[in-house]
Amino acid sequence: MAAAGGGGEDPVEVQKKANLAMMELSNMIAVPMSLHAVVRLNVPAAIWQSGTNSPLSAAEILPLLRPPPPPSTDPGNLQRLLRLLASHGVFTEHLSPSGVRRFSLTPVGQTLVSAASSNGGGEDGPSYAAYVLQHHQDALVRAWPRLHEAVLDPAGPEPFARANGGTPAYAYYGGDGEANELMQRAMWGVSKPFMDAFLNGHAAAFAGVRTVVDVGGSSGDCLRAIMQRVPTVQRGVNFDLPEVVAKAPKYPGMTHVGGDMFKAIPAGDAIFMKWVLMTWTDEECMLILKNCYKALPEKGKVIACEPVLPEETDNSQRTRALLENDIFVMTIYRVQGRGRTEEEFRQIGLSVGFSNFKAFYSDHFYTILEFQK
Numbered sequence: 132m133a134a135a136g137g138g139g140e141d142p143v144e145v146q147k148k149a150n151l152a153m154m155e156l157s158n159m160i161a162v163p164m165s166l167h168a169v170v171r172l173n174v175p176a177a178i179w180q181s182g183t184n185s186p187l188s189a190a191e192i193l194p195l196l197r198p199p200p201p202p203s204t205d206p207g208n209l210q211r212l213l214r215l216l217a218s219h220g221v222f223t224e225h226l227s228p229s230g231v232r233r234f235s236l237t238p239v240g241q242t243l244v245s246a247a248s249s250n251g252g253g254e255d256g257p258s259y260a261a262y263v264l265q266h267h268q269d270a271l272v273r274a275w276p277r278l279h280e281a282v283l284d285p286a287g288p289e290p291f292a293r294a295n296g297g298t299p300a301y302a303y304y305g306g307d308g309e310a311n312e313l314m315q316r317a318m319w320g321v322s323k324p325f326m327d328a329f330l331n332g333h334a335a336a337f338a339g340v341r342t343v344v345d346v347g348g349s350s351g352d353c354l355r356a357i358m359q360r361v362p363t364v365q366r367g368v369n370f371d372l373p374e375v376v377a378k379a380p381k382y383p384g385m386t387h388v389g390g391d392m393f394k395a396i397p398a399g400d401a402i403f404m405k406w407v408l409m410t411w412t413d414e415e416c417m418l419i420l421k422n423c424y425k426a427l428p429e430k431g432k433v434i435a436c437e438p439v440l441p442e443e444t445d446n447s448q449r450t451r452a453l454l455e456n457d458i459f460v461m462t463i464y465r466v467q468g469r470g471r472t473e474e475e476f477r478q479i480g481l482s483v484g485f486s487n488f489k490a491f492y493s494d495h496f497y498t499i500l501e502f503q504k
């Protein structure tokens with residue numbers, strides 16, 4: 132119904148849509164929590180079955196769960212989760228004429244299965260499933276109801292530390308074997324497909340480089356991918372916190388070095404750093420980049436892969452994913468750690484002495500930033 136005089140939308144209709152939009156926003160927590168539940172129950176792998184991806188009903192999925200519930204279990208609740216996630220593009224719903232709902236994995240859902248898409252490596256190999264579990268473990272979830280405290284006390288501890296007896300997230304992972312292992316799996320699950328594409332398009336960045344240092348390299352898998360792909364890189368130094376490198380697997384040509392990037396970074400011809408800077412304040416980023424500068428030869432480069440915020444706010448999926456990540460950092464890692472714009476990264480790089488800065492937008496989430504000495 133058109134509004135009187137002016138062709139705008141009927142105000143009653145505008146109000147109804149606003150009510151609906153707010154109802155959706157208020158209950159949106161159901162989406163990541165349902166995602167967490169299906170990953171925890173191993174639903175994606177049960178449907179995928181080595182690439183079959185045949186549509187299955189909730190009743191057919193139940194006995195395939197790990198561990199399976201008793202045979203008499205009502206499949207109704209699983210179907211409710213599957214329907215919600217189908218409406219968010221994780222599953223495709225196939226409705227039979229008799230009313231049976233079956234579900235297969237969309238390309239989005241397939242990111243949760245290692246054997247799907249480019250991830251490879253068997254059903255327990257790298258995938259986004261570990262990232263979903265990492266982000267929704269109790270210690271992290273506990274931080275979210277305290278987000279407003281970051282607004283009231285911007286110089287204070289992050290909600291994660293407030294909710295976990297004062298312990299910051301990296302110290303928490305380091306002190307808990309399971310959380311440490313999950314963090315490493317989560318990072319590699321997301322980084323693997325990015326690294327494949329990055330090395331397809333950007334391996335030339337390592338031309339003439341013999342030693343690469345990966346700062347905050349976690350399990351060392353990103354560095355291993357670089358070493359496998361760029362034959363001139365003969366030595367790799369995987370640099371991370373001592374508790375992290377203690378658990379990292381050994382690879383030929385790679386040395387694991389435990390330390391603190393705020394104190395010193397091992398020397399190399401080039402420094403790779405992925406998903407590190409966003410976690411820290413401007414001053415901390417300057418300190419990290421200054422230590423990189425010291426560790427590099429003349430003309431040496433830092434190749435950093437970071438989420439870079441757009442200047443303008445819109446409702447695109449990319450902007451939302453980047454802004455959601457920005458709030459995640461505020462909540463879990465550092466109240467003043469944050470996503471930055473390209474210009475902010477340029478200024479931080481120039482301020483610590485790098486003479487040249489370039490940004491490359493080939494991925495939708497990470498931007499490749501090169502700081503040249």
Ligand SMILES: Nc1ncnc2c1ncn2[C@@H]1O[C@H](CSCC[C@H]([NH3+])C(=O)O)[C@@H](O)[C@H]1O
Binds near residue numbers: 318348391404
């Ligand atoms: N002070 C520090 N010194 C060195 N590494 C750190 C420090 N604080 C955090 N980290 C590491 O920084 C990493 C950030 S997560 C990113 C992991 C990896 N580069 C990837 O993209 O897949 C974690 O592995 C942390 O343990």
